[in-house]
Amino acid sequence: xxxxxxxxxxxxxxxxxxxxxxxxxxxxxxxxxxxxxxxxxxxxxxxxxxxxxxxxxxxxxxxxxxxxxxxxxxxxxxxxxxxxxxxxxxxxxxxxxxxxxxxxxxxxxxxxxxxxxxxxxxxxxxxxxxxxxxxxxxxxxxxxxxxxxxxxxxxxxxxxxxxxxxxxxxxxxxxxxxxxxxxxxxxxxxxxxxxxxxxxxxxxxxxxxxxxxxxxxxxxxxxxxxxxxxxxxxxxxxxxxxxxxxxxxxxxxxxxxxxxxxxxxxxxxxxxxxxxxxxxxxxxxxxxxxxxxxxxxxxxxxxxxxxxxxxxxxxxxxxxxxxxxxxxxxxxxxxxxxxxxxxxxxxxxxxxxxxxxxxxxxxxxxxxxxxxxxxxxxxxxxxxxxxxxxxxxxxxxxx
Amino acid sequence: xxxxxxxxxxxxxxxxxxxxxxxxxxxxxxxxxxxxxxxxxxxxxxxxxxxxxxxxxxxxxxxxxxxxxxxxxxxxxxxxxxxxxxxxxxxxxxxxxxxxxxxxxxxxxxxxxxxxxxxxxxxxxxxxxxxxxxxxxxxxxxxxxxxxxxxxxxxxxxxxxxxxxxxxxxxxxxxxxxxxxxxxxxxxxxxxxxxxxxxxxxxxxxxxxxxxxxxxxxxxxxxxxxxxxxxxxxxxxxxxxxxxxxxxxxxxxxxxxxxxxxxxxxxxxxxxxxxxxxxxxxxxxxxxxxxxxxxxxxxxxxxxxxxxxxxxxxxxxxxxxxxxxxxxxxxxxxxxxxxxxxxxxxxxxxxxxxxxxxxxxxxxxxxxxxxxxxxxxxxxxxxxxxxxxxxxxxxxxxx
Numbered sequence: 001x002x003x004x005x006x007x008x009x010x011x012x013x014x015x016x017x018x019x020x021x022x023x024x025x026x027x028x029x030x031x032x033x034x035x036x037x038x039x040x041x042x043x044x045x046x047x048x049x050x051x052x053x054x055x056x057x058x059x060x061x062x063x064x065x066x067x068x069x070x071x072x073x074x075x076x077x078x079x080x081x082x083x084x085x086x087x088x089x090x091x092x093x094x095x096x097x098x099x100x101x102x103x104x105x106x107x108x109x110x111x112x113x114x115x116x117x118x119x120x121x122x123x124x125x126x127x128x129x130x131x132x133x134x135x136x137x138x139x140x141x142x143x144x145x146x147x148x149x150x151x152x153x154x155x156x157x158x159x160x161x162x163x164x165x166x167x168x169x170x171x172x173x174x175x176x177x178x179x180x181x182x183x184x185x186x187x188x189x190x191x192x193x194x195x196x197x198x199x200x201x202x203x204x205x206x207x208x209x210x211x212x213x214x215x216x217x218x219x220x221x222x223x224x225x226x227x228x229x230x231x232x233x234x235x236x237x238x239x240x241x242x243x244x245x246x247x248x249x250x251x252x253x254x255x256x257x258x259x260x261x262x263x264x265x266x267x268x269x270x271x272x273x274x275x276x277x278x279x280x281x282x283x284x285x286x287x288x289x290x291x292x293x294x295x296x297x298x299x300x301x302x303x304x305x306x307x308x309x310x311x312x313x314x315x316x317x318x319x320x321x322x323x324x325x326x327x328x329x330x331x332x333x334x335x336x337x338x339x340x341x342x343x344x345x346x347x348x349x350x351x352x353x354x355x356x357x358x359x360x361x362x363x364x365x366x367x368x369x370x371x372x373x374x375x376x377x378x379x380x381x382x383x384x385x386x387x388x389x390x391x392x393x394x395x396x397x398x399x
Numbered sequence: 400x401x402x403x404x405x406x407x408x409x410x411x412x413x414x415x416x417x418x419x420x421x422x423x424x425x426x427x428x429x430x431x432x433x434x435x436x437x438x439x440x441x442x443x444x445x446x447x448x449x450x451x452x453x454x455x456x457x458x459x460x461x462x463x464x465x466x467x468x469x470x471x472x473x474x475x476x477x478x479x480x481x482x483x484x485x486x487x488x489x490x491x492x493x494x495x496x497x498x499x500x501x502x503x504x505x506x507x508x509x510x511x512x513x514x515x516x517x518x519x520x521x522x523x524x525x526x527x528x529x530x531x532x533x534x535x536x537x538x539x540x541x542x543x544x545x546x547x548x549x550x551x552x553x554x555x556x557x558x559x560x561x562x563x564x565x566x567x568x569x570x571x572x573x574x575x576x577x578x579x580x581x582x583x584x585x586x587x588x589x590x591x592x593x594x595x596x597x598x599x600x601x602x603x604x605x606x607x608x609x610x611x612x613x614x615x616x617x618x619x620x621x622x623x624x625x626x627x628x629x630x631x632x633x634x635x636x637x638x639x640x641x642x643x644x645x646x647x648x649x650x651x652x653x654x655x656x657x658x659x660x661x662x663x664x665x666x667x668x669x670x671x672x673x674x675x676x677x678x679x680x681x682x683x684x685x686x687x688x689x690x691x692x693x694x695x696x697x698x699x700x701x702x703x704x705x706x707x708x709x710x711x712x713x714x715x716x717x718x719x720x721x722x723x724x725x726x727x728x729x730x731x732x733x734x735x736x737x738x739x740x741x742x743x744x745x746x747x748x749x750x751x752x753x754x755x756x757x758x759x760x761x762x763x764x765x766x767x768x769x770x771x772x773x774x775x776x777x778x779x780x781x782x783x784x785x786x787x788x789x790x791x792x793x794x795x796x797x798x
Contacts, residue, residue, distance in 0.1 A: 005637035006580065006611055010510050013647035021466075042461050056451045062441050065625040095494055095628075095657035102656050111409050135655045181405065212405055226464040227662035229494075238404035248412035256534045257501050258494035262661050263626035 019343035026341050032363060034326075034344035034354050043353060044224030045285035047278050051268045061267065066260045068251040069093060070232075074266040077273035078217055078232040082186055082200045083207055089236040090243055092250050093261040097187055097218025100231040101132060104183055104214040105139035106253060107246075114179040123147055123180065127325075127347060132185065172209050182206055184215040188222055192321040194290035196283065212237050219269055221322060222286060228265030293322060293352045300355060303364035309371055326350050332370040339373075340366040418742035425740050431762060433725075433743035433753045442752060443623030444684035446677050450667045460666065465659045467650040468492060469631075473665040476672035477616055477631040481585055481599045482606055488635040489642055491649050492660040496586050496617025499630040500531060503582055503613040504538035505652060506645075513578040522546055522579065526724075526746060531584065571608050581605055583614040587621055591720040593689035595682065611636050618668055620721060621685060627664030692721060692751045699754060702763035708770055725749050731769040738772075739765040 015021070023033035055061060069075065070093020079091035094100040112119060121143040122136040133144045175182055184203050190196045206213050215234040220226040233250070237243045254260070272278045294317070301313045315327060328336075328348040336342040342363065344350045355363055414420070422432035454460060468474065469492020478490035493499040511518060520542040521535045532543045574581055583602050589595045605612055614633040619625040632649070636642045653659070671677045693716070700712045714726060727735075727747040735741040741762065743749050754762055 005641040010644045012644045013651040052455045063626045098658035138655045227462045242404040245409045245411045252412040256537045259497035
């Protein structure tokens with residue numbers, strides 16, 4: 001055999017933006033990963049913990065292969081959670097929310113031919129470009145464009161409809177006229193408002209208007225089962241005959257990728273969703289978590305106010321949900337990693353659940369120092385970011 | 400909204416050959432699925448059952464995301480099980496053996512450029528055309544060819560080297576000279592001979608000769624954990640620098656498909672493989688299963704001999720492992736499904752574990768009737784199938 005590898009020219013892939021590896025490698029006892037829930041304190045609803053103990057004892061369950069499309073009881077209950085009804089819709093169980101997006105993207109690239117040609121363009125919310133954009137690119141879409149959902153100048157979420165304000169039409173009408181196919185991503189239903197129905201309104205609005213849609217659902221966050229990789233791809237079509245044909249193609253596609261999904265998480269979730277008592281308990285846990293998230297947002301804002309940190313932090317409580325754009329510059333994110341052992345995505349998005357009683361003071365103090373130490377270097381950008389007039393002047397007067 | 404679906408032209412995908420759905424839908428109490436282990440009696444090693452009860456009680460384990468490439472302890476132990484050593488090799492945890500083949504096929508299509516062009520041809524064992532062929536096709540290989548591994552005329556497995564006898568060279572030299580990249584599939588290491596090392600000799604032979612290889616490993620059958628989807632893709636390269644680059648690309652690829660693998664099965668398996676006591680116990684369970692499989696093979700052969708079923712059934716005990724080509728014609732397979740509620744793949748391959756004390760007599764009697772009722776219709780084919788001279792004449796004299 002020769003000594004040269006046939007893979008000599010394979011380049012090193014650029015590492016992803018998620019700073020989890022750097023966090024794990026850091027030996028400091030002060031370290032905090034704001035991109036992720038604290039690994040020692042991953043939230044898991046008590047009802048889920050209980051069922052996880054019951055399942056291995058259940059003699060009626062075995063470890064046979066599941067069908068390609070998963071456990072029907074799970075996919076139906078999961079689909080109803082978003083859509084609210086069953087007509088002309090079905091779910092297929094996937095390997096996590098990523099698997100649902102991947103399956104949908106592959107399917108669309110293969111079968112969505114609005115004018116007898118394969119579409120090449122995908123329009124994504126700007127902050128999803130890195131994670132979701134790659135999936136659509138690998139699936140064959142060559143033109144990945146973004147629309148702005150998070151407005152860094154105003155530190156607020158832009159209304160989705162406003163994001164399309166370049167056309168004087170509602171979003172539904174805009175999609176319809178441009179032959180755009182709506183593909184929703186529901187990564188944590190219930191964690192925005194604490195109410196499952198309220199968080200699903202956008203999807204239901206499209207379904208009620210007669211749209212065909214795809215919708216990727218993830219259960220990792222709302223059931224605390226990240227490692228079980230439980231996702232669901234919801235397909236809503238015009239009629240059930242088309243639905244059956246689509247499901248047959250999706251089953252084929254899955255049979256050549258992972259053959260079938262995993263059972264444990266889907267069993268836990270379908271037990272919760274189909275039992276009124278367990279469902280009630282889980283909803284209460286979700287509500288309590290959302291309350292806790294809002295409390296952390298309020299406490300962080302208050303700490304920063306007391307420290308006199310330049311800038312407005314109103315956006316911390318104006319936003320809701322687990323993820324928050326904290327409003328830091330890439331140089332400030334870098335400062336936190338290098339000087340403070342605090343890791344977060346370079347776009348400044350953090351997971352609120354990663355802040356707890358133990359690290360709140362340290363995180364607030366470090367954010368304060370990051371802003372104090374770097375804001376004079378990036379003044380032009382700083383002024384752009386802190387656009388609320390009173391606070392910009394406060395920031396300027398600080399030096 | 401218009402009333403026509405944008406997916407109007409999506410065709411119904413042809414159903415796969417696995418007769419599990421027909422089996423499940425059959426209300427008869429006599430039904431047997433020979434394509435699959437009996438769902439009521441899926442073999443699971445006692446040590447695995449025990450660990451499955453322990454894991455949910457373990458307070459040191461959480462449900463955080465796993466890294467894209469899986470649990471290092473698992474992938475290393477799994478890789479050593481096949482390769483026997485660690486040098487210039489690594490494993491990556493996948494969603495089942497199918498996920499390992501898919502990941503490898505996608506990787507090869509993207510990065511294997513033996514003469515600066517992307518290869519389009521894949522050479523597969525004939526009976527793997529349907530399941531593995533589809534994976535390579537979807538990955539982008541356009542020319543899927545087969546070699547004969549199972550010889551239906553002789554009812555024996557052909558030696559892999561003989562399958563390439565059209566060239567007067569050994570298989571290693573043949574692959575090397577033709578720039579063929581060896582990709583092994585190890586779906587049930589240990590279940591052929593009862594000895595893990597013996598079943599891995601072919602892979603080790605190539606590694607010892609200095610080859611770069613890929614090897615897909617599945618743990619579904621040997622740990623009885625079909626629904627946990629535990630696979631491993633082993634990469635053996637020329638050197639560790641190349642290995643690191645390959646792993647970075649594989650991590651990227653996985654991050655856009657399923658993000659990361661599942662934990663439960665990998666935890667169970669790494670606990671077994673890294674504990675000498677548990678490993679010993681598991682190996683004993685495997686040996687006992689292999690013994691049981693050989694006993695079933697012997698009993699079925701004996702039953703058919705007593706019934707005077709035409710044909711030679713020596714191949715039942717000459718072959719080893721869970722899967723066996725039983726030597727039935729498609730028309731006989733159809734007879735079994737329609738008249739006897741017995742389901743198997745149309746190529747006549749069965750899972751020996753699906754035969755047990757409860758159904759052995761019924762299965763043997765039904766095979767006998769299938770052959771008696773159809774062999775006169777397919778005489779020309781029958782003669783080809785039963786090529787052992789004495790038995791062909793016995794079969795012919797029967798009518």
